[in-house]
Amino acid sequence: MICIENPDAYLPKHPVSKGFTNELGLTMVKISYCRFGTNAQPLPRKHTVLWTNSKTLIYAFRGTRRRCTGNCGTIVDGEHTSQVYDYPDRCAAYPSQLCEYIATEIDADVQEIKQERKSKRQAGGR
Numbered sequence: 001m002i003c004i005e006n007p008d009a010y011l012p013k014h015p016v017s018k019g020f021t022n023e024l025g026l027t028m029v030k031i032s033y034c035r036f037g038t039n040a041q042p043l044p045r046k047h048t049v050l051w052t053n054s055k056t057l058i059y060a061f062r063g064t065r066r067r068c069t070g071n072c073g074t075i076v077d078g079e080h081t082s083q084v085y086d087y088p089d090r091c092a093a094y095p096s097q098l099c100e101y102i103a104t105e106i107d108a109d110v111q112e113i114k115q116e117r118k119s120k121r122q123a124g125g126r
């Protein structure tokens, strides 16, 4: 299971990203940190990109489902209530809400793969 994160900047346009897709079979999805926040725990709008082979993440993040287009629910008077600069000591840190979400979804994929392998063994395959 692979999940590569990089801020949504130059890398998606860099030739190495073609290798992620063509050689590793990864799919690129775009998300925003703020889409994982809540009113009680808002997160800044920081766009980022994931390359992954997790079917669950690809499905969950398809289109703009987790990409902020001004619809994340933590915007007041046209501004996000949380800004990257509010966290000068950890502005590059991954939000725990995002990490927990991704870990849970990847675990679901891993459990499915384990179950498939177990079923194949029981059916006499390898």
Ligand SMILES: [Zn+2]
Residues within 6 Å of the ligand: 032, 034, 035, 044, 045, 068, 069, 070, 071, 072, 073, 074, 080
């Ligand atoms: Zn937002």
